[in-house]
Amino acid sequence: MEFVAAPARLSTADATFEHDFAQRLHWSADTDAAIEQRVADILADVQARGDAAVLEYTARFDGLSAESMAALELTQAELKAAFDGLPDEQRQALESAARRVKSYHEAQKKANGESWSYRDEDGSLLGQKVTPLDRVGIYVPGGKAAYPSSVLMNAIPAHVAGVPEIIMVVPTPKGEKNALVLAAAYVAGVTRAFTIGGAQAVAALAYGTATIPKVDKITGPGNAYVASAKKRVFGLVGIDMIAGPSEILVLADGTTPPDWVAMDLFSQAEHDELAQSILLCPDADYIAAVQREIDRLLPEMPRKAIIAKSLSDRGALILTKDMEEACAISNRIAPEHLEVSSRDPHRWEPLLKHAGAIFLGAYTSESLGDYCAGPNHVLPTSGTARFSSPLGVYDFQKRSSLIEVSEAGAQTLGQIASVLAHGEGLQGHARAAEMRLK
Amino acid sequence: MEFVAAPARLSTADATFEHDFAQRLHWSADTDAAIEQRVADILADVQARGDAAVLEYTARFDGLSAESMAALELTQAELKAAFDGLPDEQRQALESAARRVKSYHEAQKKANGESWSYRDEDGSLLGQKVTPLDRVGIYVPGGKAAYPSSVLMNAIPAHVAGVPEIIMVVPTPKGEKNALVLAAAYVAGVTRAFTIGGAQAVAALAYGTATIPKVDKITGPGNAYVASAKKRVFGLVGIDMIAGPSEILVLADGTTPPDWVAMDLFSQAEHDELAQSILLCPDADYIAAVQREIDRLLPEMPRKAIIAKSLSDRGALILTKDMEEACAISNRIAPEHLEVSSRDPHRWEPLLKHAGAIFLGAYTSESLGDYCAGPNHVLPTSGTARFSSPLGVYDFQKRSSLIEVSEAGAQTLGQIASVLAHGEGLQGHARAAEMRLK
Known part of the structure; x- marks a missing residue:
């Protein structure tokens, strides 16, 4: 059986871009x-x-x-x-x-x-x-x-x-x-x-x-x-967070070998048919080259059936006006994995606001990060990178505030607390502060 | 109408302590x-x-x-x-x-x-x-x-x-x-x-x-x-977290004026009838003195009805063997607010593992922290201080991992990632790493 991986081909210049883009992104957790x-x-x-x-x-x-x-x-x-x-x-x-x-x-x-x-x-x-x-x-x-x-x-x-x-x-x-x-x-x-x-x-x-x-x-x-x-x-x-399907977004300026990028898209798509692989690039010829590498490499992949379905159903190769626009679209997606496959990744990184992990430069394939670079591979999915973070040491720590008010401090703070507590109608709070006044 | 605030009087030396303590602590959010x-x-x-x-x-x-x-x-x-x-x-x-x-x-x-x-x-x-x-x-x-x-x-x-x-x-x-x-x-x-x-x-x-x-x-x-x-x-x-009723736990070594401690217990109890105020102290005479101050001060409080009900239904004055035992019990409760009302608070603080906020020394009434000391007053309740933290700047930030693998790094990491990816049956991940090898 022959498989075909045909990600959607979009361009931000198309009149229907917003609609097509929204459709491609749409995913919602079924609650059964x-x-x-x-x-x-x-x-x-x-x-x-x-x-x-x-x-x-x-x-x-x-x-x-x-x-x-x-x-x-x-x-x-x-x-x-x-x-x-x-x-x-x-x-x-x-x-x-x-x-x-x-x-x-x-x-x-x-x-x-x-x-x-x-x-x-x-x-x-x-x-x-x-x-x-x-x-x-x-x-x-x-x-x-x-x-x-x-x-x-x-x-x-x-x-x-x-x-x-x-x-x-x-x-x-x-x-x-x-x-x-x-x-x-x-x-x-x-x-x-x-x-x-x-x-x-x-x-x-x-x-x-x-x-x-x-x-x-x-x-x-x-x-x-x-x-x-x-x-x-x-x-x-x-x-920790509830994970949705895994996603990769590749921002490419066209300088990375296109077979590397094709394989990076595969490495996400092979997880599961709902996984999402997206390429954003301002160079139409490069996008075509990546699609050629997708076609060439797919038959070699043991998980080609899953990859083909994931890329065809949920993948996209998106032509942008320039890299700045690609960064802006990436921020709208807030991807779990974000590869900046560029000769000059540090030029674009400051423009990227929301992502679970940012992989900088052509050598940084997501899979190196998945296994052994060091950072955690448990990352926020489905746009939750807008408000949540990779799993980390902080998830296994908690904090207790420490406050030790000096006798002098009790005088300054006691006045303020007393006024505000009375304003909220909490006289016990006020009295507790006032008792510490000289 | 006369109100009586009669917190439970417990002692860790009592045979029924574990049972009585568990009963007093029990609270569960009704899901309606x-x-x-x-x-x-x-x-x-x-x-x-x-x-x-x-x-x-x-x-x-x-x-x-x-x-x-x-x-x-x-x-x-x-x-x-x-x-x-x-x-x-x-x-x-x-x-x-x-x-x-x-x-x-x-x-x-x-x-x-x-x-x-x-x-x-x-x-x-x-x-x-x-x-x-x-x-x-x-x-x-x-x-x-x-x-x-x-x-x-x-x-x-x-x-x-x-x-x-x-x-x-x-x-x-x-x-x-x-x-x-x-x-x-x-x-x-x-x-x-x-x-x-x-x-x-x-x-x-x-x-x-x-x-x-x-x-x-x-x-x-x-x-x-x-x-x-x-x-x-x-x-x-x-x-942020879902808050339960507010709680204070006072660890007292008997050196703070007992009316200050009584008022601190009131300042929690006045919030609402479900609020919980607990005193842990190794000095029976001091506990009796605090109860006398409770009785003396209650009639003056505008919110005396709420205070009386909260203290009687959910409050406790607990006699402990020593301060070390008091600290151990505090860790079991993991209180939202924890006052260490002691002459030597820094001796006990290292023993305290779980609390939303720790108020050190007699001058540090909870109410000063509630309003103006600086730390946040949105704190984990109902024992959730075991795994969660005060509201903070970190709640309004998120993190993105940054990874930039050098060409040399891709050689070291590529070998490791390839072995582990094959071990997990993810050949796309392995190939993406291998492509970066020289």
Whole structure:
């Protein structure tokens, strides 16, 4: 069977551009009422019956029967054995990736994640204490799409933040374990790991059971059941963002070899048919060259069926007036991954306001960032880069304000607080301030 | 009518302590199915009909009829007039509070909110660019409980973050406007303000209407309808946390005048009957002295009915073995406000892991922090300080990872990425990395 990858060809000069562009971008998460209800039931059941419920759902949904939850725990010895059993090349790659991810997140913590304070002119101390969460849960998808890199990207920032307990859950349908995932858990320093998944795993982490410790926050991607369960337990525990389909946007000035760009578009499209790959470029000849490379390279790709469908249904090659206009359109999209494939990426970077991650220059393929450059690959999707950020050390820390008012400060502040508290009709607040006045 | 404030008297030495303590702490947000459904309907209606729907709901729920949304906009001139019309004392207090809140948040941004990057040994650049959100919405409750201080606490961090557009919504039931709230909007630099509220205001901000601009994030407290609406639009826009009842926990070593501590407990209890005030202290005589001050001071309080009910239903004076045990119990509660009312607060502060804000020393009444010390008064409630933080500049910023891989870096990283991508069955990712190898 022959596959054709035919991304939409748009030009900002077309009269219909705004309409066509809006159509191509449109995506909305279906909320499936049936899934919502089943998830609500599973959560309530796990909350009520704990381990027994988790065991039943694991048998039913994952085809994995066990006598007790203890039998579903992966021991540290088992994680280490998985690591030791890998081919040298994989073991070294995992370790190198982990080392780089760790040093990036250590730099992040040092730059933006340390406690700070100062004293004002009255000698009062003001600041914030930054501390790690006590215990977090990491959801790792299992089955066909097993991503050891996601284990590193979730566990390492937690580790760098100083979280003492990192609990991993990973479904193992019919008991099939992925050696790379287990090895990644070993490398990333996961504290405990359980072979459970779905809404039942989220419930176990959020409420705690006799065996599964209750966590303070749950991160990591999952299917519709997992996403719905995370949304429901939000507030009782923290969660990271709910991910939509993955996206790449390539801003090209026409100087990168077109086969590199074609493959970068493929690397997003191969994830899933809903993934979105977009090229913005002011050079029509270059766009044509990229399409030729798409046609030439597609037949070689093992996942060509998915790539063809994703590019044809959701992809676009967009001709812009100039690079400035391409940057402006990128800001409207607020892409998850943004490649600035230009000879002069630092000229354009300051114009780019919203993106999960910005990959600068022809050598910076998204896939290098996905695995091992260091930055996190858990990024805001579906335009949420307008208001949210990559997963980071800050997701595993929280802050407490510190205030120590001096006797002198209590005089200055007490007057102000008293006036404002009376203005709000809160006399207790006012009196508490006034009592500290001399 | 005489009111009695009788907080529970517990001791950690009692056999029933764990049970009694758990009972006292228990609080859970009711989810009211009727409210949920009405909110869902309002959101859908505003999304479909825009301004017309907002106008109808405003007329129905707030008793405020207007011809057009334009008539519900507060002009900058009106905000300024409200400010100019205040008594000198209030005007100065607002300005002083705003100045202090601003300088605290500027320090916060400088300490933890600036872009950073470094180059690795291959010359590759790694870092994060920190940028402000484009446009945010601030929900300010109206009617009886009007809190101008909340306007400052929400708008100023957004302003310091560099958000260019700050849209305030505040319901004005029957058209009654609170001059202090309008003046606070003027002082805090709100860009535009509308007299709308409830779920319809949240919907207007999340979806945008012909008149109300769509925002990227909505912050600020509100009633059950507002909280439910914020939860529903979460994902489309960012939201801050959903607040539960307010709480104070006082750790006392017995050296602070007991009337000061009694008034600090009142200042929380007066907010609302569900508010929680707890004292932890190893000195039984001091606890008795605080109870005597409670009894003595209560009759003087205008809000004595609320204080009495809150303290009797939810308050507690807990005798502990020592200060160390008091700190450990505080960590279990993870209080919103934590006063360390001790001669030596810096001895105990390092033991305190979870709290929204920590007030150190006898002079630091919570009320000084609520209004004007500088730190934010929007804090995590109901134990969510285990995983969340005070509202801050960081809530109005987002981050984009920056990656620029050098030609040399592409050789090192390409090998690692290729191995891991093949291990995950993502050949497009592998090929994109391999193409950059020499």
